[in-house]
Amino acid sequence: DTAVSQTPKYLVTQMGNDKSIKCEQNLGHDTMYWYKQDSKKFLKIMFSYNNKELIINETVPNRFSPKSPDKAHLNLHINSLELGDSAVYFCASSGPNAWTDTQYFGPGTRLTVL
Amino acid sequence: SQQGEEDPQALSIQEGENATMNCSYKTSINNLQWYRQNSGRGLVHLILIRSNEREKHSGRLRVTLDTSKKSSSLLITASRAADTASYFCATDSGSRLTFGEGTQLTVNP
Numbered sequence: 001d002t003a004v005s006q007t008p009k010y011l012v013t014q015m016g017n018d019k020s021i022k023c024e025q026n027l028g029h030d031t032m033y034w035y036k037q038d039s040k041k042f043l044k045i046m047f048s049y050n051n052k053e054l055i056i057n058e059t060v061p062n063r064f065s066p067k068s069p070d071k072a073h074l075n076l077h078i079n080s081l082e083l084g085d086s087a088v089y090f091c092a093s094s095g096p097n098a099w100t101d102t103q104y105f106g107p108g109t110r111l112t113v114l
Numbered sequence: 115s116q117q118g119e120e121d122p123q124a125l126s127i128q129e130g131e132n133a134t135m136n137c138s139y140k141t142s143i144n145n146l147q148w149y150r151q152n153s154g155r156g157l158v159h160l161i162l163i164r165s166n167e168r169e170k171h172s173g174r175l176r177v178t179l180d181t182s183k184k185s186s187s188l189l190i191t192a193s194r195a196a197d198t199a200s201y202f203c204a205t206d207s208g209s210r211l212t213f214g215e216g217t218q219l220t221v222n223p
Contacts (some may be wrong), residue, residue, distance in 0.1 A: 004156070035213075041200060043157075043213040056210060090156055102147070103211060105156030 003027050004106040006091050012112045013081055020077045021109045023091030031055075032074040033103065034066060035090040043090070049074055081113045120203060120214040128222050133190045135217040137203030138183075144206045146179055146186050151200045151216070160188075160201075193221045 004025045013019055025032060033056075034046040047066040048056035054066070063079045074091060088108045095101035121136045137146070145164045149157040163170045163179045163186065170177045176189040190197055200216045 041151075041216050041218075043202065043216075045210055045212075048210070092157075102159040102162065103157075105149075105158070107156050108154075 004091055004093055004104050006089075006106040006109050008109060009107060010110050010112075012114065014114055015081055015083060017081050018077070018079045019081060019111070020075055021089055021091075021111075022073070022075045023106055024073050025091075025093040025104070025106075026072065027093055027104060028072075029093035029104070030071060030096050031094045031101075032068065032071070033092040033094075034074065034076050035092060035105075037088045037090060037108070039087070047074075047076075078111075081111075083113050086111055086113045120201075120217045122217060123215065124218045124220070126220040126222065127193060129193060129195055131193055131221075133193050133197070133219055133221070135188045135201050135203075135219070137186045137188070137214050139186075139203075139205045139212075139214075140184065141205075141207055143181075144208055146177075147204045147206070147211070148175075148177060148186075148188050149202045149204060149213075151202065153199070157202065190219075193219075195221050195223045197221045 007022050031050045033048045035043050037043045046060050049068045051071050052068045065077045068074045088110050090108050091106040092103045094103045119138050147162045148160045151157045161172045161177050163177050174191045179186045198221050200218050202216045203214045204211045
């Protein structure tokens with residue numbers, strides 16, 4: 001059973017399109033995250049939700065909008081995609097102690113914007 | 115600014131040798147965690163060391179933490195080809211987990 005799952009695994013799209021990435025965790029965790037990993041493997045946090053409430057919103061263009069319908073799901077919608085959005089996006093989750101607890105990562109979604 | 119910086123950026127060794135990776139950080143931390151990332155996969159947690167701990171072991175892994183120097187090291191003993199991956203340190207400063215740039219470890223059979 002996959003603890004943190006993301007769909008799709010690969011996403012290839014044209015500039016200007018709108019796309020969504022979905023994330024689900026079955027670990028019963030309270031906190032979920034979105035990270036962006038660039039081509040140099042640098043991993044940067046974008047958003048974090050705790051029990052459906054946004055607790056971290058890094059300096060991310062407002063074209064990126066996270067949505068958490070319930071605490072097991074955290075989706076990422078991206079409007080007007082740009083070339084620089086090409087990266088691997090990782091969803092993660094952790095227990096009630098948001099930063100202290102181990103984070104469990106999904107397999108990643110490789111987004112390529114043409 | 116980026117919290118964790120890792121050294122070396124890349125490390126290539128032979129199977130059976132030990133591998134040491136270092137991580138330096140800038141601000142006070144609650145804990146420091148090490149993660150592994152295999153090519154094309156998500157990160158997997160390896161070990162967590164709290165700010166009041168100096169050394170921790172888990173199987174072939176040994177982690178040290180020196181808060182006075184703001185640095186940590188990860189030692190993998192008796193390396194195997196399957197240890198080939200990127201290794202990241204991540205620091206918990208109380209408001210978020212910040213990842214370092216990672217060390218790419220290649221273990222040659």
